Amino acid sequence: MATTNPGDSSLSNQRNVRLRREYIYRKSLEGKERLLYEKKRKIKEALEEGKPVHTELRNEEAALRQEIDLEDEQTAIPRTHIDDEYANASERDPKILLTTSRNPSARLTQFVKELKIVFPNAQRMNRGGQVISEIIETCRANEFTDVVLVHEHRGVPDGIIISHLPFGPTAYFGLLNVVTRHDIKAKQAIGTMPEAYPHLILNNFSTKLGERTATILKHLFPVPKPDAKRIITFANQSDYVSFRHHIYEKRGGPKSIEPKEIGPRFELRLYQIKLGTMDQSEAQTEWVIRPYMNTSKKRKILGD
Numbered sequence: 001m002a003t004t005n006p007g008d009s010s011l012s013n014q015r016n017v018r019l020r021r022e023y024i025y026r027k028s029l030e031g032k033e034r035l036l037y038e039k040k041r042k043i044k045e046a047l048e049e050g051k052p053v054h055t056e057l058r059n060e061e062a063a064l065r066q067e068i069d070l071e072d073e074q075t076a077i078p079r080t081h082i083d084d085e086y087a088n089a090s091e092r093d094p095k096i097l098l099t100t101s102r103n104p105s106a107r108l109t110q111f112v113k114e115l116k117i118v119f120p121n122a123q124r125m126n127r128g129g130q131v132i133s134e135i136i137e138t139c140r141a142n143e144f145t146d147v148v149l150v151h152e153h154r155g156v157p158d159g160i161i162i163s164h165l166p167f168g169p170t171a172y173f174g175l176l177n178v179v180t181r182h183d184i185k186a187k188q189a190i191g192t193m194p195e196a197y198p199h200l201i202l203n204n205f206s207t208k209l210g211e212r213t214a215t216i217l218k219h220l221f222p223v224p225k226p227d228a229k230r231i232i233t234f235a236n237q238s239d240y241v242s243f244r245h246h247i248y249e250k251r252g253g254p255k256s257i258e259p260k261e262i263g264p265r266f267e268l269r270l271y272q273i274k275l276g277t278m279d280q281s282e283a284q285t286e287w288v289i290r291p292y293m294n295t296s297k298k299r300k301i302l303g304d
Contacts, residue, residue, distance in 0.1 A: 019167075039064060042054060043061060043064055043065065085164060085168060086215065086219055092145075093121055094119075094120075094121055094219060094220055094222060095121050095123075095143065095146075096144065096146045097122070097135070097139050097146070097147045098112055098122050098123065098124045099126075099127050099135065099148075099149055099150075100127055100149065100150050101127065101150075102127050102128075102129075107155055107156070107157070108150065111150065111157050111264065112124060112150055114180055114193075114264045115148070118264070119148070120197050120198075122148075132149075132278055136163070136277050136279045137279075140165055144165055145164065145219075146163065146165060146220060147278065148160065148163075148220075150175070156178070157175050157178045157266075158175050158176075159172070160173045160175050160268070161278055162216055162217075163278040166277075167276065168274065168275050168280075168283065169273055169274060169275055169286065170273070170276060171213065171273050172271055173268040173270055173271070174268070174269035175266055175268065176240070176267040176269060177267050178264065179264060179265045179266065180264045181193070181262065181264055183263075184261065184263040184264070185263075190261060190262050190263060192262070193262055194230050194247060194262075196230050197221065197224035198228060198231055198232040199228055199230065199231050200218055201232070201233040201235070202214045202218060203233065203234070204236040204304060206304055207302055209270075209301050210236065212273065213273075214234070216273075229247050229248050230246075230247050231245075231246045231259070232244075233246070236303045238300065239269065239301050240267050240268070240269055241267065241268040241269070241302070242265075242267050243264075243265060243268065245261065245263055245264065246262065247259070247260055270289070270301075271289040272285065272288045273287045274286060
């Protein structure tokens with residue numbers, strides 16, 4: 001990973017502190033802005049329907065109507081911290097740091113090596129003795145967009161944390177049924193691992209939380225070229241997200257597509273989203289799975 005000289009690091013730290021302060025300030029305004037938006041919405045509805053404005057809004061009606069007249073589609077609906085999190089995502093490609101829990105097993109190390117090729121523009125770092133706060137600060141200084149931490153239990157990869165920089169969110173996933181390329185290759189002929197930017201298929205993320213999860217996942221990947229023959233799929237079924245990785249060929253013409261799995265493959269199970277980076281223990285919890293959710297067969301949290 002690239003290093004910075006002390007002067008650059010100091011300037012970068014000052015910039016991050018300023019940006020963080022601005023972000024927290026904007027976040028503190030959200031409740032007030034949402035309340036103001038609801039007041040203006042009620043006035044607009046009353047005017048459109050030819051009804052009298054509600055009594056509690058009559059003292060503010062004149063001032064609010066002036067604001068309504070000056071608004072357009074971009075300014076009428078208040079922005080939220082969620083809008084700010086990925087506001088600059090389209091301006092540059094993702095830059096991801098991949099690391100592990102301390103003293104990773106050979107299996108976890110192999111899995112993370114394969115993830116490095118799965119995510120374009122990813123860099124793998126040996127964790128060593130570094131603490132999470134040091135890793136996050138270094139990544140901010142070097143303009144990484146995400147940190148992905150993979151951990152294990154008794155040599156089996158069992159969790160993955162995706163922390164978006166500079167301010168979050170951080171998504172915590174359980175990791176199940178990991179099959180590496182090496183394991184797939186032992187059973188079938190698989191294709192080589194290309195490094196072209198992949199097309200994404202995000203299937204069945206239809207709830208609000210599902211859309212949020214899909215946003216976190218899709219921003220790990222840059223925009224592919226139209227002719228790319230690499231496909232990555234995140235398919236949700238019963239709140240388990242299956243990851244599959246394929247390439248395809250059109251040997252018999254445009255309607256004859258031959259997909260070939262190139263691995264790895266695994267399942268993700270979302271259990272928490274926090275409004276901050278993974279080093280911020282005080283970060284607000286946006287969503288967390290509760291024990292009763294595991295026994296509720298009818299309720300689907302990510303999609304139908």
